[in-house]
Amino acid sequence: MAKETKGKRQVREKKVSESKLKAVDDISKLIKTSNAIMIASIKSIPSSQFQDIRKKLRNDAIIFIAKKSTIEKALDKGNDSIKSLKNHVKSDYALLFSKLNPFELASLLSENRSPVKAKIGQEAVDDIVVDAGPTELVPGPAISELGSLGLKIAIEDGKINIKENRAIVKKGEKISEAAASIMTKLNIKPFAVGFEPIAAYDTNLNKVYVGIRVNKKQTLEELKLDYARSLGFAQKIEYICKGTIGFLLAKAQSHEKALENLTSQKAEQTGQTIEAAPQQNS
Numbered sequence: 001m002a003k004e005t006k007g008k009r010q011v012r013e014k015k016v017s018e019s020k021l022k023a024v025d026d027i028s029k030l031i032k033t034s035n036a037i038m039i040a041s042i043k044s045i046p047s048s049q050f051q052d053i054r055k056k057l058r059n060d061a062i063i064f065i066a067k068k069s070t071i072e073k074a075l076d077k078g079n080d081s082i083k084s085l086k087n088h089v090k091s092d093y094a095l096l097f098s099k100l101n102p103f104e105l106a107s108l109l110s111e112n113r114s115p116v117k118a119k120i121g122q123e124a125v126d127d128i129v130v131d132a133g134p135t136e137l138v139p140g141p142a143i144s145e146l147g148s149l150g151l152k153i154a155i156e157d158g159k160i161n162i163k164e165n166r167a168i169v170k171k172g173e174k175i176s177e178a179a180a181s182i183m184t185k186l187n188i189k190p191f192a193v194g195f196e197p198i199a200a201y202d203t204n205l206n207k208v209y210v211g212i213r214v215n216k217k218q219t220l221e222e223l224k225l226d227y228a229r230s231l232g233f234a235q236k237i238e239y240i241c242k243g244t245i246g247f248l249l250a251k252a253q254s255h256e257k258a259l260e261n262l263t264s265q266k267a268e269q270t271g272q273t274i275e276a277a278p279q280q281n282s
Contacts, residue, residue, distance in 0.1 A: 023066050027074035027095070030062060031082065031203075034097040036105050038200035039085055043092035045193045049114040053194060056112045061098040061105060071095060081201055081208050088199035088210070102200035107214040113194030120180045128169040128183070128190045134161050135186060142185065148178055 031037055042050060042065075054063055072086050098105045118128070130151060137146075137160040146153050152163040168179050169190075175183075183190065197212045234244045 020070055023070050024074045027064060027071065028077050030097040031078055034099065035203055036098045036100055036102045036200055037082065037085065038096040038102060038105055039088045039198045040094050040096055040109065040195040041092055041198055042094050042195060049116065049193055052114055053112050057108065060100060060108055061096045064095040064097065081206055084208055085199055085201055094195065102202050102209050102212055103214060105200065106197045106212040107216060109195045109197060110215050113192035115189035116191050116193050118175045118180050118183050118190050120175055120177050122175045124169045124171055124173055124175060126171050127167040129165055129167045130162060130186065132162050132164045134159060137185060145178060145182055149182060
């Protein structure tokens with residue numbers, strides 16, 4: 001009976017395909033030569049967009065897609081931190097290997113999102129605005145469609161011209177059939193798809209980061225706002241630094257002039273009072 005069980009195990013071991021063994025070996029090698037190993041979601045990315053993003057990333061990252069069991073077997077060959085990435089391997093994912101660090105790679109993924117058309121029933125993450133200007137639409141059914149969404153139009157040179165900017169879907173609202181139709185006709189793509197970082201391992205720091213999302217544009221806007229607020233605060237408390245010294249010197253100069261004017265007025269008033277006193281006594 002023992003011999004029979006042993007024989008079955010040997011048969012099972014032989015069933016592991018060469019392609020799977022090669023995939024495990026390839027992943028293991030990439031782990032050793034990469035600075036970042038990232039698991040990213042590729043859910044809802046159309047094939048054309050996926051290939052487009054893959055092409056854009058080819059100089060900075062290797063994208064590997066394999067079965068969950070293959071990925072887990074390869075990760076098991078690493079240290080405890082790498083093994084913990086197994087907890088984040090779900091469905092619709094890709095494994096990325098890069099010489100960049102995890103935050104640089106996450107930033108790159110954010111920059112390489114592809115715009116896509118809106119679908120009926122999708123929720124708008126921001127106001128969707130139709131900008132004023134000429135279109136390629138000719139007069140016809142499109143006139144009533146645009147009008148139903150509150151867009152003001154005019155016919156110029158045989159084409160429909162939108163007269164002013166208008167939000168056809170507000171943030172948080174679901175996209176109607178009419179709005180989706182107009183966006184398709186005007187080639188408006190209000191959404192973007194791309195790789196969403198789930199977890200990443202930094203081989204240099206031996207650390208796992210979860211939920212890394214880097215948006216350069218948004219981060220820069222936030223930094224600008226924070227800088228403006230901090231500068232105003234520094235000026236208010238009269239903190240001396242390169243950014244406030246000009247303001248503080250100008251403020252000191254204005255105070256100096258105000259004191260000079262006040263002193264001159266006091267002196268004039270005092271002089272008038274001294275001269276007027278003897279006349280009143282006589």
